[in-house]
Amino acid sequence: MSVGLELPPGVRAERVITAVLADLHSGAHRGVVVDSPPGAGKSTLVVRAAIELAAAGEPLIIIAQTNEQVDDLIDRLARDAPELRIGRLSAGTYTPSERVARYSTVRVAAKVAELDGPAIIIGTAAKWATVTEGSWPWAIVDEAYQMRSDALLRVAGRFDRALFVGDPGQLDPFSTVETERWTGLTWDPMQSAVATLLRHNPQLPVHRLPVSWRLPASAAPVVAEAFYPFTGFQAGTTAAQRxxxxDAAGEGSPADEAVELAAATGWALYELPARHTVRTDTEAAKACADLALRALRRGAVATSEREPQGAPVTADRIAIGAAHRDQVAAIRAQLGDAGVGITVDTANRLQGREYDLTIVLHPLSGRRDATAFHLESGRLCVLASRHRHGCVVVARAGIGELLDAYPSTEPVRLNVPVKFPDGWAANQAVLDHLHRRRVAGSPG
Known part of the structure; x- marks a missing residue:
């Protein structure tokens, strides 16, 4: 193992990708699973595997979870393989985005028969569930840990073999209806597609991408320890590369101190005074908005392996993440017109996205209790792993005490696989790191 760790990150990553492609071409397995940490190149692997399978004369389908993911994959496939004919399976009301419409090799239709037999057909899992005819030698399931197992069951008859690519540390599938009646069953529909697949097919090969090309050297060890304790990964870049x-000096305010600390060390905890608040904590929402605007107004510049001479951190390269939609609305209201272009969204909608600087409203900030929703490790993992340079976490003091006092009251159920990491432990690990980079925030 020590020899592998001494290899350059690019070499380690390429070895895993080569092994994945070898398993695909061998035809020895009906399924191949690839686990990936944040920013490890999931989409790059999906595109590369799709192009290789298509070049070998293997028609295939790609199943993504959202329309945004579908359009992103089409854009990348069409750029990397201009000669490849691609079908975009969509609803009849779908209007092609600019990323799709600009390629003459991409055809959009609501039915497979109307796509005229392309080499690759891409659609969402929900759309593929409506397809009742046709079969393909191969399928690639992107973001497979976001896909519910019942959604996989509805499309499994459409392909012979599949590549499943996803991030096990991200948010699990969710439902707005009660699902306790299925808990513990091997076919529990609320399990991820990968979890159910491996419970019934434990012999399938599982590969793990070992490098994050998004997270900087300051973030990869923190995220790996908290959310990927048994697999781990390393940053693809060094501290000197990021x-x-x-450009502009600060005013010496706590907000200036926080963004400067995040720029210097990769992390900062902007801690407001301890207080139990309503979910839409106005002071916390204002703090999130002020931090983002402060970085924007001071002319933040990001230097990286992509931009060694430095590039301005524009509004579209800054994101603010929260747990709830009403918190998102409160932050947007605080930003006003000055924050046009800054992304503000929930953890669920930020999955798969990447920014230079992120501001995170901690899910447990100001709360009296620590519910399973707010303790879910995947939620904090998403929020803490979107950045390439720095992350500022906004929270009220007292989260550590809340975690220490929180008794686990979740019922223990038979036949339910133990999920790692535990949300309580993950939150404690992140908080321990943040406390060493704490700035006393101003409630005003």
Whole structure:
């Protein structure tokens, strides 16, 4: 193992990808699973595998979870393989985005028969569930840990073999209806597609991408320890390759201190005074908005392996993440017109996205209790792993005490696989790191 760790990150990543492609071409397995940490190149692997299978004369389908993911994959496939004919399976009301419409090799239709036999057909899992005819030698399931097992069951008859690619540390599938009646069953529909697949087919090969090309050297060890304790990964870049600086001097305020600390160390905890609040904590929402605007107004510049001379951190390269939609609305209201272009969204909608600087409203900030929703490790993992340079976490003091006092009251159920990491432990690990980079925030 030590020899592998001494290899350059690119070499380690390429070895795993080569092994994945070898398993695909061998035809020895009906399924191949690839686990990936944040920013490890899931989409790159999906595109590369799809192009290789299509080049070998193997028609295939790609199943993604959202229309945004579908359009992103089409854009990348069409750029990397201009000669490849691609079908975009969509609803009849779908209007092609600019990323799709600009390629003459992409055809959009509501039915498979209307796509005129392309080499690759891409659609969402929900759309594929409506297809009742046709079969393909191969399928690639993107973001497979976001896919519910019942959704996989509805499309499994459409392909012979499949590649499943996803991030096991991200948010699990969710439902707005009660699902306790299925808990513990091997076919529980609320399990991820990968979890159910491996419970019934434990012999399938599982590969793990070992490098995150998104997270900086300051973040990869923190995220790996908290959310990927048994697999781990390393950053693809060194501390010397990434830097965040400001063109304009600050005013010496706590907000300035926080963004400067995040720029210097990769992390900062902007801690407001302890207080139990309603979910839409106005002071916390204002703090999130102020931090993002402060970085924008001071002319943040990001230096990286992509931009060694430095590139301005524009509004579209800054994101603010929260747990609830009403918190998102409160933050947007605080930003006003000055925040046009800054992304503000929930953890669920930020999955798969990447920014230079992120501001995170901690899910447990100001709460009296620690519910399973707010303790879910995947939620904090998404929020803490979107950045390439720095992350500022906004929270009220007292989260550590809340975690220490929180008794686990979740019922223990038979036949339910133990999920790692535990949300309580993951939150404690992240908080321990943040406390060493704490700035006393101003409630005003």
């Amino acid at each position: 830097a965040l600086s400001f």
